[in-house]
Amino acid sequence: MTLKADLAREQGAFLRQSRSGWGTHLTEVRGFLGEGLRGAVPGAPVLILGAGAGLEVPWALAPPDATGWDADPWSRVRTFLRHGRWAPWCFEDLTGGMEALGAAAVRGARQTWSGKARRTEKGAARAAGLIRSLRPEAGPLRAWIARHRPGTILAANVMGQFGVVAQRAVEKAFGGHPPWVGDPDAQDPLEEAVNDWTRRALEAFLGALGDSGADLWLCHDRGVVFSQGPFSLGPPAEPWTAQLRSPEPLEVTDPLVGLDVRAAFPGRTVAESRRWIWDLAPWQRHVMEAIQVSR
Numbered sequence: 001m002t003l004k005a006d007l008a009r010e011q012g013a014f015l016r017q018s019r020s021g022w023g024t025h026l027t028e029v030r031g032f033l034g035e036g037l038r039g040a041v042p043g044a045p046v047l048i049l050g051a052g053a054g055l056e057v058p059w060a061l062a063p064p065d066a067t068g069w070d071a072d073p074w075s076r077v078r079t080f081l082r083h084g085r086w087a088p089w090c091f092e093d094l095t096g097g098m099e100a101l102g103a104a105a106v107r108g109a110r111q112t113w114s115g116k117a118r119r120t121e122k123g124a125a126r127a128a129g130l131i132r133s134l135r136p137e138a139g140p141l142r143a144w145i146a147r148h149r150p151g152t153i154l155a156a157n158v159m160g161q162f163g164v165v166a167q168r169a170v171e172k173a174f175g176g177h178p179p180w181v182g183d184p185d186a187q188d189p190l191e192e193a194v195n196d197w198t199r200r201a202l203e204a205f206l207g208a209l210g211d212s213g214a215d216l217w218l219c220h221d222r223g224v225v226f227s228q229g230p231f232s233l234g235p236p237a238e239p240w241t242a243q244l245r246s247p248e249p250l251e252v253t254d255p256l257v258g259l260d261v262r263a264a265f266p267g268r269t270v271a272e273s274r275r276w277i278w279d280l281a282p283w284q285r286h287v288m289e290a291i292q293v294s295r
Helices: 003-015 025-038 076-083 098-107 120-130 139-148 162-173 189-214
Strands: 045-051 066-071 151-154 216-228 252-253 270-281 285-294
Touching: 003 045, 025 216, 025 270, 025 285, 045 139, 066 076, 066 139, 076 139, 098 120, 098 162, 120 162, 120 189, 151 189, 162 189, 189 216
Parallel strands: 045 066, 045 151, 151 216
Antiparallel strands: 216 252, 216 285, 270 285
16 A cells, blocks of 8 residues: 555544544634735745645635645545635655655565565564664655745644654554554664654754745644543643643653754744644644744
């Protein structure tokens, strides 16, 4: 199954979830991205990254020539069905490196001369070494920006997906059986290699956006909380976990693997930054972050 088919399956599963707790998130994200679309640089192309099914993007506010970008092959169709907008579209991999990552994982998981599966431990160690050598460069995104020179770029909740899709690609190479070390207290070289790859991919992505010279409106997962207990956000704080307020310990993960998005644009002004809670599921809640970076 190709990357595009995998993404289509992931997007389909996402859209089938109950949206009963999504009200605050959709209001916040649509409002934020709507500000970006209303304030788009006149006469310059607008690019909407992670456009998806159009659930979070208020396309009615987008300029007529705004381009969507989402590797899911059904994303453009879903946007048309939701908004009646058949927008120009790009279906490329935003990282520019998922194919190489998947190939490296397969080379680790299977013998190149026979195609037979290696023992999981040996295959994971080999895959970790191969993945450490990869350098995703966001090539398709840089090429599009160089060709079209957008004045405004929106990123609609796409960065938090890089690590998830990378993990799925590695698991697929191992026949769908997770090759990770089961003990959470033990070192896992493969997990570390994938996390390092994810960070490099995010840095390349943000570097391409920073070099674009465009106004940037970025919405993304700042963190994920796995708990059914109550929690809230206190006053803005760094690291983001210091903003969490809860009567009990929380299990949290960082989809940005320690990267501070606001610090990724030296010399430019971060004009707006806010966070809110997205109740994606009763046991999985995301701390969302919205950042506006002016030219």
